[in-house]
Amino acid sequence: MAKLNVQEREQLREEIRKLCADYPNEYWRQLDIEREYPYEFVDALTKSGYLSALIPEEYGGKGYGMTEATIILEEINRSGGHAAGCHAQMYTMGALLKHGSEEQKRKYLPEIASGSLRFQAFSVTEESAGSNTTAIETFAEKTEEGYIVNGHKNWTSRVLQSDLLMLLARTTPADQVGAKKTEGLSLFLVDLREIREKQPETFVVEPVRTMFNYATNQVFYKNMKIPSECLIGEKGKGFRYVLDGMNAERTLLAAEAIGDGYFFIDKATSYANEREVFDRKIGTNQGIQFPIARAYAAIKAADLMRYEAARKYDEGEKYGEQANLAKYLSSEASWQAANVCLDTHGGYGFVDQYDVERKFRETRMYQVAPVSNNMILAFLGQNVLGMPRSY
Numbered sequence: 001m002a003k004l005n006v007q008e009r010e011q012l013r014e015e016i017r018k019l020c021a022d023y024p025n026e027y028w029r030q031l032d033i034e035r036e037y038p039y040e041f042v043d044a045l046t047k048s049g050y051l052s053a054l055i056p057e058e059y060g061g062k063g064y065g066m067t068e069a070t071i072i073l074e075e076i077n078r079s080g081g082h083a084a085g086c087h088a089q090m091y092t093m094g095a096l097l098k099h100g101s102e103e104q105k106r107k108y109l110p111e112i113a114s115g116s117l118r119f120q121a122f123s124v125t126e127e128s129a130g131s132n133t134t135a136i137e138t139f140a141e142k143t144e145e146g147y148i149v150n151g152h153k154n155w156t157s158r159v160l161q162s163d164l165l166m167l168l169a170r171t172t173p174a175d176q177v178g179a180k181k182t183e184g185l186s187l188f189l190v191d192l193r194e195i196r197e198k199q200p201e202t203f204v205v206e207p208v209r210t211m212f213n214y215a216t217n218q219v220f221y222k223n224m225k226i227p228s229e230c231l232i233g234e235k236g237k238g239f240r241y242v243l244d245g246m247n248a249e250r251t252l253l254a255a256e257a258i259g260d261g262y263f264f265i266d267k268a269t270s271y272a273n274e275r276e277v278f279d280r281k282i283g284t285n286q287g288i289q290f291p292i293a294r295a296y297a298a299i300k301a302a303d304l305m306r307y308e309a310a311r312k313y314d315e316g317e318k319y320g321e322q323a324n325l326a327k328y329l330s331s332e333a334s335w336q337a338a339n340v341c342l343d344t345h346g347g348y349g350f351v352d353q354y355d356v357e358r359k360f361r362e363t364r365m366y367q368v369a370p371v372s373n374n375m376i377l378a379f380l381g382q383n384v385l386g387m388p389r390s391y
């Protein structure tokens, strides 16, 4: 792994800042109004090589560690951008690298790294299962040639912008897995180009409009045929592979929330230093200054936990507790900073030209998805603190 030293990490940060400067708030604001995907930005990030941060060098990627990957996503959000358009390629990488076959890696990773293949979609959540992933019903039935998939996912983001899809589906009926509810689910890497070309009627996508600019969708799988080579790792072990990836996802998204937090602190501080009411800067008032300082303290503390989670990942240590803590603390801290920033701006906080209301809507998601903070607290209560399970 090409781990960077402290100076090199700062240089990486500077390079991402420079790249993001070409995509200022006006760019993201317009996309938000139109609910459009940031194609130009994602292309630029891909061409720079930074989107392939977690792809090993032997497959054409940067071969960085988790710490570097989190710096990239943090800086995108800190600049006023929204890393949601491209983060999935980073967090799906763990399952593919750890559990994918050498053939799958050789076939896909170099093309993902070069940008000729886009890999941004992860299809897990279902309406009837919700947070209880082990209750999903989408079924992949084994046939001689491969699998036939049927089911409905109520959330699958960026699937219209992706060539590859990571799909979690049941391969053993729920009533046959017995007490081990985590068994019987399998993970597939589906080449959507073939599906779109040869059997488009089996893969129906319905965009879902949300309160912020997020390219998310419902997906209906209707007798979609996929070859056996799509299976990642062992049949029936998919839930475990997804769990592996979830801690990476939590750490990466924690860094995005931290980026948002710094965006709000930067924005609130400069407005507090500039806006004058009652013949003084509003930042002179402790009613304005202290909430900003308090939100800054919360962001800094969450940031330390994010680095701790990333460090443990990079050193191959168990990091479930730290990944969950980082996700929880950073999402709460970014929301605190968002509210403080909005209060600091008074009425202008609601005006789109100031970008506070846009980022306010964006950062609210981190408390709910990819996993709700209640589930994080349940993990900490049960798995770390040893209290009884509630479900």
Ligand SMILES: Cc1cc2nc3c(=O)[nH]c(=O)nc-3n(C[C@H](O)[C@H](O)[C@H](O)COP(=O)(O)OP(=O)(O)OC[C@H]3O[C@@H](n4cnc5c(N)ncnc54)[C@H](O)[C@@H]3O)c2cc1C
Binding pocket: 121, 122, 123, 124, 125, 126, 129, 130, 131, 132, 155, 156, 157, 158, 210, 214, 216, 365, 368, 369, 370, 371, 372, 373, 374, 375, 378, 390, 391
């Ligand atoms: C913008 C967006 C994009 C998304 N993109 C994707 C995607 O690309 N792929 C994908 O697979 N999913 C995606 N999701 C889905 C996301 O992962 C889920 O929304 C999230 O996991 C929560 O599940 P749910 O919405 O079904 O909530 P539910 O499970 O219905 O929960 C609702 C509320 O009840 C609480 N709750 C439920 N059970 C318990 C309990 N036992 N104890 C305490 N509280 C409980 C939850 O914490 C939550 O607050 C996306 C979601 C959003 C909002």
